Amino acid sequence: MKLSFIYLDFPFWRAEVGKIALHIGGVEFENKIISREEFQRVKANGQLDDGTIIPFHQFPCLLVDEIPIAQTAGIARFCGKLSGIYPENDALLAARIDQFLDFATDITVLVFNSGVDDDEVIRREKREELFRGELARKLQILEKNINDNSNWVIGSDLGLADIAIWRLMGWLSSGMVDGIPTTFLKGYKRIAQVCSAVDAHPKIQEWVTQTYPIDYVRGNYH
Numbered sequence: 001m002k003l004s005f006i007y008l009d010f011p012f013w014r015a016e017v018g019k020i021a022l023h024i025g026g027v028e029f030e031n032k033i034i035s036r037e038e039f040q041r042v043k044a045n046g047q048l049d050d051g052t053i054i055p056f057h058q059f060p061c062l063l064v065d066e067i068p069i070a071q072t073a074g075i076a077r078f079c080g081k082l083s084g085i086y087p088e089n090d091a092l093l094a095a096r097i098d099q100f101l102d103f104a105t106d107i108t109v110l111v112f113n114s115g116v117d118d119d120e121v122i123r124r125e126k127r128e129e130l131f132r133g134e135l136a137r138k139l140q141i142l143e144k145n146i147n148d149n150s151n152w153v154i155g156s157d158l159g160l161a162d163i164a165i166w167r168l169m170g171w172l173s174s175g176m177v178d179g180i181p182t183t184f185l186k187g188y189k190r191i192a193q194v195c196s197a198v199d200a201h202p203k204i205q206e207w208v209t210q211t212y213p214i215d216y217v218r219g220n221y222h
């Protein structure tokens with residue numbers, strides 16, 4: 001099976017959760033990076049410059065023997081099954097993992113939809129308001145749903161839910177998102193604990209060393 005993962009030049013959780021799953025499972029794939037300019041063209045016409053169809057004009061997209069698959073969580077589950085880190089015969093465990101992937105999407109959409117304004121000052125104010133209000137509420141809910149006695153969100157080993165949360169929180173705490181303080185995870189002990197455990201995992205270290213720019217700030221978890 002030939003796999004080609006298509007995303008932008010940025011280690012955002014939407015793509016990383018699937019890519020890292022494949023990496024953990026030792027499943028080979030092409031890591032295809034597209035430029036911002038090509039992304040704009042895909043948004044408009046739903047295909048790469050080489051003619052590859054991108055179903056919903058969105059990324060990530062995974063080509064499986066030339067068949068394009070879209071949607072973050074679906075791709076992640078597919079990669080998780082190929083790599084053996086997502087349950088194939090335990091529907092309940094699978095659903096418990098899925099809820100975190102979808103909640104990560106909820107938080108992502110919330111952040112992307114906020115702070116939309118041409119004026120930089122207004123943008124920052126909107127994000128700060130989000131951070132104090134609805135984002136804080138979502139993070140408290142996430143915190144409440146993470147087991148206090150384990151490094152992992154669900155189960156006894158690193159899985160899709162952990163990777164998604166680590167990268168999402170990494171982005172939010174990196175200083176790249178206007179209006180969100182880099183130290184905010186100090187207030188969320190359980191989320192921070194998961195992020196630290198993921199960050200220290202040998203397979204994650206390996207992936208980061210192989211693919212992230214040397215000076216990339218991948219989060220503040222302490």
Ligand SMILES: N[C@@H](CCC(=O)N[C@@H](CS)C(=O)NCC(=O)O)C(=O)O
Nearest residue numbers: 014043057058059060071072073105
């Ligand atoms: N529901 C999709 C959303 C993906 C998405 O919004 N991706 C962004 C890049 S991170 C994108 O392609 N945006 C362009 C668009 O939505 O037209 C998923 O979960 O994968």
